Amino acid sequence: MSISQNRAVPHSSLRNQVARNSITAIEPRIGIDWEGKLDDWIDVMLHKHETANKEAKKNRRRNQTEFQDWSFPTDQLCEQYLSIVKDRDECEIRVILRAFLFENARFAPDDRILKRGIREGFEFLDGHPEYKTRLLEQIGGRASPQPGVRWALDLLPAWPQAAIDAISAYLLAHDPTLPDGRAQGLCDAISIIRARWLEPAEGDRASLHELSPRDLECMVAALYRSLGYTAILTPESKDGGRDVIVERNTPGRFDHALVECKAYTKSVGVKIARELLGVVSDEKANRGVLVTTGKFTRDAHILAERNPRLELVDGGDLVALFCKRFGSHWRERREELMRRASNDPAQAKNDHTP
Template sequence: MTYNPRSEQVVVRCELPPREVVPTTASYRYLPTKDEIRDIPRKPREVAELYRSIVSQVALPCLRDLFNADPSLGSIGFNGHVPAVNPVTGEQEYPCILSLEVARDAFPLDGNLHRVQPEACVQGLKAIVSNHPYELEPIQPIIDFDLTKYKFVEGLDAVATLDTRPDLMDMSPTNFEHLVRQVSEAQGAEGWTTEQSKDDGVDAVIVRRDPLVGGLSIVQAKRYSKVVGVSHIRELAGAMEEKKAGRGVLVTTSWFASGCKQKAHEHGRIELIDGNHLVYLIKEHLGKDVLIGIPNRPRSASER
């Protein structure tokens, strides 16, 4: 687990019971003619339903004990993982099959917990549960424990520093990184700006809670006056691999060289935002008219 004192939140990675905790034998039958006892197996569906219930029954007491341990704890991010061996590769894996984020005031009071129906309670807490937990079908955690790999700084309100029709090239690189973070936050994500020179290849981290398109993304913000080449795509891809990030976003005040879009498309999890698109996003989500003072930069119709 890790604790963020600023948000009074603990993020926990919990090892859930393995599938073997569910007995696959439902009952036994004695056969007098053969003088033997024969196993009556449970139906596969019943085994799967029992395991889903067990997962919920383990998660709820863990959350209760954490809240009881520290009265100042405001919320918990909980990710339940199961150790397993991939039957195809033989590699050891640790899939996440249950994830939730819950505030103290949304969690059932200790005296009521023994009266809840575990699966219904977990569902009511807006948890994401694998569709097939017994098959160890993995899910994307709502809030990733691996956020602890980044070194964050206090968020700066870069939007407040923008005057009427400001030039983004007049911003400091640090303020530009905060601005990019705020654009993401205005679109419904949560964002953090990393410390300078502490996270090579990462300027910001954004998390989306949507179970369909959510996950953790790392951001590179380039306040450049010249073209951004394919090498920057490779740099971002390397940072994503190192940080185990699901997605990457490359934002620039300039434009991308030919071949960048194809490279990003081939990678499959990289988004490119050039100067024209950035101007649009700032206008659309932050309500600010900005310009980018780069000679000969291709401009959108809204900037002309």
């Protein structure tokens, strides 16, 4: 498995990927013509969902029936919020995410589907047996048709990618029976999490250059462990041309890679890349990974293109990977992550985050 990851899918593309072969009727998108400012929408969201007085909340619900709080009312408001989300208060972000991600619920389309089933029979739900079971159990109050997904917030801020994966899996399983607006809200939640906790922040590249060579090796070992690898740090001196030895044994494939780390501000040249390839060949490893906090020369890139056993990870790639695996607060978590980079193979094998 390569340490490199695909770029994040843009918000608009993600919305378009949500299937629209729903068996539910599409609910009106109240608020789609919202003409207010983003700050106005945020103020109403906070006021509606943070009010402790239940009676006031009930009255407000009656007076604000046309306020859309299950997703962003328009793509324009969504894009505006994503552009500033890194600077917003985390409590505000959680209020919005809690509104988009729901607990066990029953939506209006569920009632319509239940009435249709009672009238015509439930054969049209044979492709959704679990949903049909929950729908029928709702009659006796034993279950809700739509299981909750708000628990994904428990993964934040430490494991943002795992939170995105959880919500994406929920969409994959439940989109056919979700109201259109609720599916839209889950997509919006994914976009918020990605923009807030996964996109590199200003100063991340500079933070890489604050790492000592050994710190960099420890961070890279922690990165591989987060991917499910056993990662062993070699001695600081006489490392044999590789700083971290990583292995992962999955059914049908054993991956054994040698990782060389260079805490450089300058570009890493082709000579170092060739030396790593030689060590990979001598030790009969699957591949070699050359990691730097800087960049690579053109000749190094050409060598990597010609040799599939060589992978190059520059500073930009490394920052993106740290954000993806450890969240945007990886800089604040550096000491913890480096401390966990033990040479104990047993611990190294089991010490990985989602």
